Amino acid sequence: MKPEALTRRYVIPSSVPEVAELLREYGSQSCVVAGGSDLMLLRQQGLAPAAHMLDLSRIPELQKLRATDAGLEVGSMVTLAQLERSEFIESRFPMIAEAARSIATPVIRQSATIGGNLLVENRCTYYNQSQFWRDSIGSCLKDTGDTCQVTGLRNGRCYSRNVSDMAPALIALGAEAVILEGGKETRSALEKLYSSDGLFPHGGISAESLLLRVEIPAPPSRFYFRKLRLRKSVDFSSLTVAGTRNSAGDARICLNAIAMSPILVTGKAEALDFESVIHEARIKSKIVDNDALPIDYRKEMLAQFLRELWKALELKPSP
Numbered sequence: 294m295k296p297e298a299l300t301r302r303y304v305i306p307s308s309v310p311e312v313a314e315l316l317r318e319y320g321s322q323s324c325v326v327a328g329g330s331d332l333m334l335l336r337q338q339g340l341a342p343a344a345h346m347l348d349l350s351r352i353p354e355l356q357k358l359r360a361t362d363a364g365l366e367v368g369s370m371v372t373l374a375q376l377e378r379s380e381f382i383e384s385r386f387p388m389i390a391e392a393a394r395s396i397a398t399p400v401i402r403q404s405a406t407i408g409g410n411l412l413v414e415n416r417c418t419y420y421n422q423s424q425f426w427r428d429s430i431g432s433c434l435k436d437t438g439d440t441c442q443v444t445g446l447r448n449g450r451c452y453s454r455n456v457s458d459m460a461p462a463l464i465a466l467g468a469e470a471v472i473l474e475g476g477k478e479t480r481s482a483l484e485k486l487y488s489s490d491g492l493f494p495h496g497g498i499s500a501e502s503l504l505l506r507v508e509i510p511a512p513p514s515r516f517y518f519r520k521l522r523l524r525k526s527v528d529f530s531s532l533t534v535a536g537t538r539n540s541a542g543d544a545r546i547c548l549n550a551i552a553m554s555p556i557l558v559t560g561k562a563e564a565l566d567f568e569s570v571i572h573e574a575r576i577k578s579k580i581v582d583n584d585a586l587p588i589d590y591r592k593e594m595l596a597q598f599l600r601e602l603w604k605a606l607e608l609k610p611s612p
């Protein structure tokens with residue numbers, strides 16, 4: 294056994310101040326565990342750092358799901374199964390229920406949480422593999438190598454994809470993240486959590502921070518959500534498109550699984566132009582050959598989903 298394995302701890306704190314204290318003590322040597330459905334797989338594959346593990350499962354404050362005056366507050370430990378089964382969410386925020394229902398499998402959704410989903414590690418065909426597989430082709434840039442196996446380049450660019458399905462839905466809804474950082478609560482637009490660096494895709498939240506909850510404003514008047522994947526269950530997204538239009542005529546369109554971070558396009562509904570939006574989406578997307586579905590097919594489906602979204606949000610003129 295390696296010496297450091299002896300000193301690694303698995304702690305189950307019972308309050309947020311206790312987690313804050315542990316995060317202060319262990320800093321970047323710590324890692325919070327929510328449902329563990331992503332983290333434990335990565336650990337088994339040797340892709341998560343050896344760290345002290347802080348299990349969030351016994352902190353009631355993080356499990357709260359409550360309606361606010363106009364919107365909704367979702368504690369980071371609320372599970373995807375709770376989101377898909379809540380009658381309140383189904384009636385007021387059907388897009389949240391639909392996005393949750395589209396993820397993984399019913400069994401995984403029992404333990405997978407919204408916090409873990411929003412901070413799920415980026416994926417790539419050349420990264421999410423066993424140690425043996427990775428070693429046999431030469432380790433990639435996101436692992437221990439110096440070359441991106443997708444592009445064959447050594448330019449420091451990692452094209453791993455953000456595959457969270459709750460992220461595009463909640464970003465399209467205009468959600469804010471409430472984070473505990475250095476003992477203080479801070480708040481930011483959810484999209485600010487993400488960075489376009491595939492090596493460090495959650496640049497907006499430090500390793501010593503805790504995502505406390507997500508706050509969602511009043512529901513939109515119209516929405517669109519659709520996901521492309523190989524099979525209707527288990528498989529990760531090859532493309533997710535979410536969009537909303539509120540009563541003031543503001544439209545928010547968010548695309549995911551086609552770049553290192555979610556792509557957000559916003560504008561007044563009457564001013565958005567289909568060709569410009571698709572042009573922007575194509576420029577910002579980084580569709581490379583690191584998914585089960587072929588590049589051209591995903592590009593074609595991006596245009597197709599945006600056409601559907603245009604109709605669902607009643608944006609004009611129709612493409």
Ligand SMILES: Cc1cc2nc3c(=O)[nH]c(=O)nc-3n(C[C@H](O)[C@H](O)[C@H](O)COP(=O)(O)OP(=O)(O)OC[C@H]3O[C@@H](n4cnc5c(N)ncnc54)[C@H](O)[C@@H]3O)c2cc1C
Nearest residue numbers: 327328329330331332397405406408409410412457458504
């Ligand atoms: C077979 C399979 C299929 C899947 N399909 C999909 C899919 O289609 N769509 C999709 O979106 N996802 C999919 N996933 C990923 C799954 O959604 C995530 O594994 C799950 O949502 C993560 O939640 P968790 O609570 O288990 O997170 P964990 O695995 O516990 O944590 C994930 C990451 O988030 C961090 N974290 C968790 N909570 C907090 C917090 N409160 N503050 C700070 N950091 C935190 C952890 O440290 C870790 O880095 C799939 C997973 C599997 C295994």
